[in-house]
Amino acid sequence: MAVERAPPGMADLDRRPRSGNPVTGAVRGVLGLVGGLVRLITGLFAAILVVHIVLEILGANPDNGxxxxxxxxxxxxxxxxANLFVVGNETAQVLLSYGIPAIAWLVIGALIVAVLRVAARPRSGLA
Structure with a gap:
C-alpha cells in the first residue's frame, strides 16, 4: 500500500498559525481596492491628457464634440x-503643457499606491 506524501513544505500547512486577524485582512483588502482605484483614476487622467496631445498634434477639428x-x-x-514653459514651437508647447501634467498624474498615483501598500503591510508586532 502506497502512502501519499505532501510536497515538501506543505505537510505542516494546516498546522501553521494564522497570521493577523480578520479585521486586519479586511483593512488590507480595502486598502488594496483603494490603491487599484487610485491607479485607475490617475491613469485615466493621464490618458485624457495624452489623447488631447494626439488630437492637437494631428490637427483634429476643434468644432467636433x-x-x-x-x-x-x-x-x-x-x-x-499648462504653459509652465513657453517655447516657440506649437507642437512642443502642446507636448510640454499637457505631457508634464500627464507624467505628474502617473507619479501622484504611484506615490499614493506606495503609501497605501506600506499602510497595508502586516506588522510584526515588535515595537
Missing amino acids: LTQFIASAADSLTLGL
Missing part, C-alpha cells in the same frame, strides 16, 4: 502646469 470634450477635460487636469 469629442474634441471639445477632451480639450475641456484636459484643460481641467493640467494641475496648473
Whole structure:
C-alpha cells in the first residue's frame, strides 16, 4: 500500500498559525481596492491628457464634440502646469503643457499606491 506524501513544505500547512486577524485582512483588502482605484483614476487622467496631445498634434477639428470634450477635460487636469514653459514651437508647447501634467498624474498615483501598500503591510508586532 502506497502512502501519499505532501510536497515538501506543505505537510505542516494546516498546522501553521494564522497570521493577523480578520479585521486586519479586511483593512488590507480595502486598502488594496483603494490603491487599484487610485491607479485607475490617475491613469485615466493621464490618458485624457495624452489623447488631447494626439488630437492637437494631428490637427483634429476643434468644432467636433469629442474634441471639445477632451480639450475641456484636459484643460481641467493640467494641475496648473499648462504653459509652465513657453517655447516657440506649437507642437512642443502642446507636448510640454499637457505631457508634464500627464507624467505628474502617473507619479501622484504611484506615490499614493506606495503609501497605501506600506499602510497595508502586516506588522510584526515588535515595537
